[in-house]
Amino acid sequence: MEKQTITIYDVAREASVSMATVSRVVNGNPNVRPDTREKVLKVIEKLDYRPNAVARGLASHRTTTVGVLIPDLTNIFYASLARGIDDVATMYKYNIILASADAAKNKVDTVLESILAKQVDGLIFMGPHLSDSTRKELERSKTPVVLAGTVDPLDKLGSVNIDYVAAVKEATQRLLSTGNEHIAFVTGAMTDPINGQYRLKGYQAALSEAKIAYDESLVFETEYSYRAGEAIWDAVKRSGATAAVITDDELAVGFLNGANDGHTRIPEDFEIITSNNTMLTEIVRPKLTSIAQPLYDIGAVAMRLLTKMMNKEEIEQKTVLLPHSIITRSSTK
Amino acid sequence: MEKQTITIYDVAREASVSMATVSRVVNGNPNVRPDTREKVLKVIEKLDYRPNAVARGLASHRTTTVGVLIPDLTNIFYASLARGIDDVATMYKYNIILASADAAKNKVDTVLESILAKQVDGLIFMGPHLSDSTRKELERSKTPVVLAGTVDPLDKLGSVNIDYVAAVKEATQRLLSTGNEHIAFVTGAMTDPINGQYRLKGYQAALSEAKIAYDESLVFETEYSYRAGEAIWDAVKRSGATAAVITDDELAVGFLNGANDGHTRIPEDFEIITSNNTMLTEIVRPKLTSIAQPLYDIGAVAMRLLTKMMNKEEIEQKTVLLPHSIITRSSTK
DNA sequence: ATCATAAATGCAAACGTTTTTACAATTTTC
DNA sequence: GAAAATTGTAAAAACGTTTGCATTTATGAT
Numbered sequence: 001m002e003k004q005t006i007t008i009y010d011v012a013r014e015a016s017v018s019m020a021t022v023s024r025v026v027n028g029n030p031n032v033r034p035d036t037r038e039k040v041l042k043v044i045e046k047l048d049y050r051p052n053a054v055a056r057g058l059a060s061h062r063t064t065t066v067g068v069l070i071p072d073l074t075n076i077f078y079a080s081l082a083r084g085i086d087d088v089a090t091m092y093k094y095n096i097i098l099a100s101a102d103a104a105k106n107k108v109d110t111v112l113e114s115i116l117a118k119q120v121d122g123l124i125f126m127g128p129h130l131s132d133s134t135r136k137e138l139e140r141s142k143t144p145v146v147l148a149g150t151v152d153p154l155d156k157l158g159s160v161n162i163d164y165v166a167a168v169k170e171a172t173q174r175l176l177s178t179g180n181e182h183i184a185f186v187t188g189a190m191t192d193p194i195n196g197q198y199r200l201k202g203y204q205a206a207l208s209e210a211k212i213a214y215d216e217s218l219v220f221e222t223e224y225s226y227r228a229g230e231a232i233w234d235a236v237k238r239s240g241a242t243a244a245v246i247t248d249d250e251l252a253v254g255f256l257n258g259a260n261d262g263h264t265r266i267p268e269d270f271e272i273i274t275s276n277n278t279m280l281t282e283i284v285r286p287k288l289t290s291i292a293q294p295l296y297d298i299g300a301v302a303m304r305l306l307t308k309m310m311n312k313e314e315i316e317q318k319t320v321l322l323p324h325s326i327i328t329r330s331s332t333k
Numbered sequence: 334m335e336k337q338t339i340t341i342y343d344v345a346r347e348a349s350v351s352m353a354t355v356s357r358v359v360n361g362n363p364n365v366r367p368d369t370r371e372k373v374l375k376v377i378e379k380l381d382y383r384p385n386a387v388a389r390g391l392a393s394h395r396t397t398t399v400g401v402l403i404p405d406l407t408n409i410f411y412a413s414l415a416r417g418i419d420d421v422a423t424m425y426k427y428n429i430i431l432a433s434a435d436a437a438k439n440k441v442d443t444v445l446e447s448i449l450a451k452q453v454d455g456l457i458f459m460g461p462h463l464s465d466s467t468r469k470e471l472e473r474s475k476t477p478v479v480l481a482g483t484v485d486p487l488d489k490l491g492s493v494n495i496d497y498v499a500a501v502k503e504a505t506q507r508l509l510s511t512g513n514e515h516i517a518f519v520t521g522a523m524t525d526p527i528n529g530q531y532r533l534k535g536y537q538a539a540l541s542e543a544k545i546a547y548d549e550s551l552v553f554e555t556e557y558s559y560r561a562g563e564a565i566w567d568a569v570k571r572s573g574a575t576a577a578v579i580t581d582d583e584l585a586v587g588f589l590n591g592a593n594d595g596h597t598r599i600p601e602d603f604e605i606i607t608s609n610n611t612m613l614t615e616i617v618r619p620k621l622t623s624i625a626q627p628l629y630d631i632g633a634v635a636m637r638l639l640t641k642m643m644n645k646e647e648i649e650q651k652t653v654l655l656p657h658s659i660i661t662r663s664s665t666k
Numbered sequence: 667a668t669c670a671t672a673a674a675t676g677c678a679a680a681c682g683t684t685t686t687t688a689c690a691a692t693t694t695t696c
Numbered sequence: 697g698a699a700a701a702t703t704g705t706a707a708a709a710a711c712g713t714t715t716g717c718a719t720t721t722a723t724g725a726t
Contacts (some may be wrong), residue, residue: 009625018705019706019707020684021705024705046475052452054452073416073419096432097428283586284616359674364673366673391682391713422711667726670725674724678717679715681711684709685706686708688708691700691703692703693702694699
């Protein structure tokens with residue numbers, strides 16, 4: 001009663017051809033006469049033969065599997081990217097080994113190791129921070145890697161993003177344009193390059209162009225979660241800010257509700273711009289003005305880029321910047 | 334420059350032992366003398382040897398990989414289950430091959446086939462409906478399967494759920510208790526057993542016990558999405574209902590905002606109970622009263638159950654019902 | 667010491683494919 | 697009609713492990 005599997009050998013025998021020929025048929029190799037192909041296909045059908053991907057992977061050194069590292073499955077931002085990744089992966093016949101790796105918990109390297117052991121053909125990395133040890137691990141494995149929705153400050157790996165500097169600058173300018181002089185910047189860990197090196201720069205650039213002094217006490221560093229947003233509202237309000245650029249929707253939504261529940265009127269008394277334009281921005285009241293990133297596309301393009309790398313195709317540019325915009329809703333004047 | 338990999342053979346040679354011994358060391362087989370183990374470990378360290386999981390899978394017929402089918406990654410309900418699954422999988426050293434398979438698009442069987450080809454040791458199936466062809470495919474593969482957050486009307490496969498009949502019955506009773514006589518039931522496809530056979534039954538049971546005639550025109554069948562909720566609000570309102578039981582949070586949130594934007598006061602003029610108690614219920618205003626399902630746990634327990642099946646351990650019961658409750662918030666009186 | 671037993675190791679055959687090589691059969695070319 | 701080129705097929709060697717079995721070495725009781 002054990003898994004008695006039909007192998008390529010059974011098919012070969014039954015069709016009176018060699019295993020090699022069956023393999024060719026299965027893989028669409030043109031060097032097979034139409035009638036033998038036909039004959040083999042008949043037998044495959046009859047025996048209901050299914051190639052074993054593991055054996056195939058061992059023999060061919062290709063597993064048609066890619067690893068995907070995601071910090072948090074339940075964060076809509078990452079889930080949206082993942083959907084783009086998944087769709088394109090399926091399109092190109094790749095399976096995805098997904099692993100969530102909370103950077104905070106130092107799980108990344110362990111998880112990565114287990115994924116690499118599975119001989120994935122490529123890897124997509126989401127999440128804000130790529131540690132040195134992770135980078136080293138990746139290099140040693142020589143597996144093609146693309147970052148999705150996160151930057152590589154060393155600019156060595158493939159990556160797909162929007163221009164975070166410009167986006168945050170525009171968002172800040174939008175708030176400046178309605179007369180705000182004290183604009184808070186609420187974001188995640190500054191050690192993440194995307195925050196500390198890119199977004200912050202955009203924020204500062206906008207202020208500087210408007211001849212407003214950068215005030216560190218208006219920068220709030222917290223984590224990306226609803227609760228964190230609720231929690232930080234009071235502090236931001238007390239800082240004297242009259243508007244905020246927030247870099248994550250869950251955070252922004254928590255923040256907004258903190259304001260709502262504290263009876264501050266949005267946008268009359270306080271304006272908010274968030275950054276990811278996920279469904280959340282439309283669910284809350286007032287709806288949130290947001291930087292619009294093409295989330296699905298970032299994932300999709302990242303995966304597409306990865307397929308090229310895995311095929312060793314020529315890559316015109318390994319850092320792709322997708323367009324962004326600002327969608328005005330009701331949390332700004 | 335090609336991937337010159339260190340194999341078990343290299344380690345064996347360098348440590349002057351046989352491959353078998355190295356294999357034993359790597360796999361923690363106790364039949365190795367401490368000092369040889371030590372010696373081998375040193376060499377492994379020195380050569381930075383990493384076992385190839387594909388070869389391992391071929392030789393041992395175990396891949397330490399499980400397949401996970403998810404209908405929609407961006408639906409927080411499923412994402413929450415997935416997180417539970419992922420955590421437990423990691424705990425037991427399994428990797429996850431994740432595939433999203435929109436049942437609507439008939440992708441399920443194709444995707445499933447590709448996953449099974451990868452020789453996964455087990456499979457977790459989410460999503461409301463298990464078609465006959467899918468079921469057949471699963472049976473033929475003899476792969477252990479657990480359904481998470483969905484029922485098996487034939488009661489053949491493992492599954493982890495709450496008692497959907499009781500939960501919806503209680504939710505309906507909650508609405509009856511505040512005097513509602515026309516309660517709408519807003520849900521997904523009735524062809525999905527979880528809706529047509531379980532939840533509906535709970536709804537009907539509550540009505541019947543309250544001696545209220547079941548009125549089919551109060552049952553609304555739509556899809557699980559924010560837009561669908563917004564869209565259906567008017568129809569429900571026009572039906573004369575004064576309250577609704579809704580079986581998906583995104584749907585409920587859309588519905589709520591439809592009501593809000595149409596200036597119906599919740600809960601004064603219309604009461605709502607939703608079903609999944611995701612973060613969304615706390616994000617909207619008024620916050621939504623909800624059936625509370627232990628989402629993370631459903632996923633976690635499902636994965637745990639699957640590990641037992643994969644180990645061929647004795648299973649006390651293959652259908653697990655986890656406790657539920659009703660969390661009262663502000664969308665009910 | 668001696669033998670029986672148990673523990674540690676090695677040998678070599680799987681595992682189910684792909685891929686290389688070689689050759690036979692066919693087709694093309696002149 | 698022979699030589700050359702092409703095509704179709706088979707045989708066998710990888711791929712990097714695990715594992716059953718045989719063999720060697722250690723252990724302990726006599």
